[in-house]
Amino acid sequence: MNESEYLKTYNKSEFESPIFSVDSVLLTCHEDTLKVLLVERLNHPHKGYWGLPGGFVDLKKDKTIEETAIRKLKEKTGITPPYIKQLMSIGSAKRDKRGWSVTVCYSALIAHENCSVQIDSVSDVNWFPLETALQMKLAFDHKNIIEEAHERLRQKALYSIIPAYTLPEKFTLPELQKVHEIILGKEIQKKSFRRRIELADLLIETGEKQASGKRQAALYTIKEESKEYTFLRNLEG
Amino acid sequence: MNESEYLKTYNKSEFESPIFSVDSVLLTCHEDTLKVLLVERLNHPHKGYWGLPGGFVDLKKDKTIEETAIRKLKEKTGITPPYIKQLMSIGSAKRDKRGWSVTVCYSALIAHENCSVQIDSVSDVNWFPLETALQMKLAFDHKNIIEEAHERLRQKALYSIIPAYTLPEKFTLPELQKVHEIILGKEIQKKSFRRRIELADLLIETGEKQASGKRQAALYTIKEESKEYTFLRNLEG
DNA sequence: ATAATAGTGTCTTTCAGACATTATCTA
DNA sequence: TAGATAATGTCTGAAAGACACTATTAT
Numbered sequence: 032m033n034e035s036e037y038l039k040t041y042n043k044s045e046f047e048s049p050i051f052s053v054d055s056v057l058l059t060c061h062e063d064t065l066k067v068l069l070v071e072r073l074n075h076p077h078k079g080y081w082g083l084p085g086g087f088v089d090l091k092k093d094k095t096i097e098e099t100a101i102r103k104l105k106e107k108t109g110i111t112p113p114y115i116k117q118l119m120s121i122g123s124a125k126r127d128k129r130g131w132s133v134t135v136c137y138s139a140l141i142a143h144e145n146c147s148v149q150i151d152s153v154s155d156v157n158w159f160p161l162e163t164a165l166q167m168k169l170a171f172d173h174k175n176i177i178e179e180a181h182e183r184l185r186q187k188a189l190y191s192i193i194p195a196y197t198l199p200e201k202f203t204l205p206e207l208q209k210v211h212e213i214i215l216g217k218e219i220q221k222k223s224f225r226r227r228i229e230l231a232d233l234l235i236e237t238g239e240k241q242a243s244g245k246r247q248a249a250l251y252t253i254k255e256e257s258k259e260y261t262f263l264r265n266l267e268g
Numbered sequence: 269m270n271e272s273e274y275l276k277t278y279n280k281s282e283f284e285s286p287i288f289s290v291d292s293v294l295l296t297c298h299e300d301t302l303k304v305l306l307v308e309r310l311n312h313p314h315k316g317y318w319g320l321p322g323g324f325v326d327l328k329k330d331k332t333i334e335e336t337a338i339r340k341l342k343e344k345t346g347i348t349p350p351y352i353k354q355l356m357s358i359g360s361a362k363r364d365k366r367g368w369s370v371t372v373c374y375s376a377l378i379a380h381e382n383c384s385v386q387i388d389s390v391s392d393v394n395w396f397p398l399e400t401a402l403q404m405k406l407a408f409d410h411k412n413i414i415e416e417a418h419e420r421l422r423q424k425a426l427y428s429i430i431p432a433y434t435l436p437e438k439f440t441l442p443e444l445q446k447v448h449e450i451i452l453g454k455e456i457q458k459k460s461f462r463r464r465i466e467l468a469d470l471l472i473e474t475g476e477k478q479a480s481g482k483r484q485a486a487l488y489t490i491k492e493e494s495k496e497y498t499f500l501r502n503l504e505g
Numbered sequence: 506a507t508a509a510t511a512g513t514g515t516c517t518t519t520c521a522g523a524c525a526t527t528a529t530c531t532a
Numbered sequence: 533t534a535g536a537t538a539a540t541g542t543c544t545g546a547a548a549g550a551c552a553c554t555a556t557t558a559t
Contacts, residue, residue: 041366047327051285051370088359090284090368096359120357120372122333129278131327133288135357135370223548245509246556264547265500460521482536483530501520
């Protein structure tokens with residue numbers, strides 16, 4: 032039998048395979064707090080519990096698992112987050128009462144302002160402070176996934192400016208530093224923070240200014256390449 | 269309908285789900301070269317091509333996807349690698365001719381000595397120098413996966429001593445440095461390399477010595493915790 | 506003018522890079 | 533004892549930590 036004959040007679044459902052889903056941890060920064068987007072489950076299992084936005088691959092519509100993640104996030108927030116990255120996959124016999132189940136998880140960041148309208152209009156989607164979320168009884172193993180997403184973001188705050196994606200397109204350096212500090216749960220030396228960003232040339236000064244406090248701060252946008260940039264030296268963990 | 273009623277009537281095959289598999293990139297260092305374990309495919313699709321060791325979850329035997337990865341590696345090498353870590357997942361409509369397919373990939377390291385016997389005894393499993401493997405026409409998107417595994421290991425060589433897991437349990441510092449250099453494709457300053465390992469207290473001196481060259485080098489084993497340790501400062505990329 | 510926030514100057518500290526030097530082993 | 537490899541000493545340099553200082557703006 033050659034390959035094309037094989038493919039004609041191949042029947043996928045011959046082998047029992049796990050339930051497969053895609054979930055996302057969408058994080059943002061709002062009111063000086065890290066928040067995570069949760070969705071109230073309207074169906075079994077874990078009906079009534081809050082959990083991560085996600086679901087099954089649509090074999091017709093989705094071309095990749097990342098598209099599945101993005102599609103589900105867009106359904107809930109109205110927009111595609113500017114930062115989305117694979118976090119981890121979990122698969123086990125026990126994590127879902129329906130049977131052997133696998134989830135590929137993504138971690139995404141977004142500015143709160145950019146999707147608050149859509150979210151405010153529905154009752155089954157909401158931002159929760161990370162701390163609150165972690166104390167709730169969440170669906171499946173979603174608590175673990177959120178913890179892992181937080182830890183990974185913490186690491187990134189030490190060697191990149193990825194946290195910038197929790198801010199609007201234009202932001203000030205004090206705002207950016209504040210987000211890093213919130214993620215780290217720890218203050219950072221202002222000089223160190225600014226020096227390394229300046230040296231690595233990661234931002235574009237827009238020329239505009241923002242009056243958040245007394246003196247106005249310069250507004251910046253992040254360079255496209257800066258998403259990939261990592262500093263050779265971490266800030267103090 | 270409550271949850272237990274729902275679970276009774278739940279039928280997994282109602283929703284069409286992707287083909288799901290688990291694959292591993294097992295790397296080792298041998299003859300001053302990084303090598304990857306490949307398996308010749310005895311069945312369609314890509315029959316006759318070499319590809320990564322892996323396969324489907326055994327819903328009865330495997331409790332987690334990591335167990336699936338380890339089971340498959342053990343079938344091929346005879347042993348469980350001392351280091352195995354999730355690498356990435358790929359899922360798309362196109363990567364497998366049979367249909368929408370997802371693979372969770374693991375990256376693992378092992379000492380060549382610890383599994384050469386088993387591998388030498390069969391013809392469909394073999395170590396290939398990384399360079400050679402990347403020039404071969406491999407099954408599926410396995411070339412990309414191997415490249416990603418290599419890149420991730422390169423990064424780890426800059427901020428950890430994870431490469432130690434390509435060596436036998438007892439190894440010398442010159443051996444460890446050599447492995448790092450092979451992975452990086454670049455020489456490292458001996459003093460810098462040793463200084464940071466000493467300072468971070470990552471190894472245990474066994475007291476034994478090994479005569480590889482002229483002067484005998486001290487033999488070390490890696491501390492269990494060192495698997496998790498990351499230096500705050502990278503070596504030069 | 507004052508107070509608050511934005512932004513800079515500069516000294517210290519840490520640790521990697523570079524490379525010379527010493528130590529130990531085999532032949 | 534010579535030559536090779538292992539291991540250490542030490543100077544330089546780059547970048548983070550600490551913190552004082554100046555600049556700008558709303559009130």
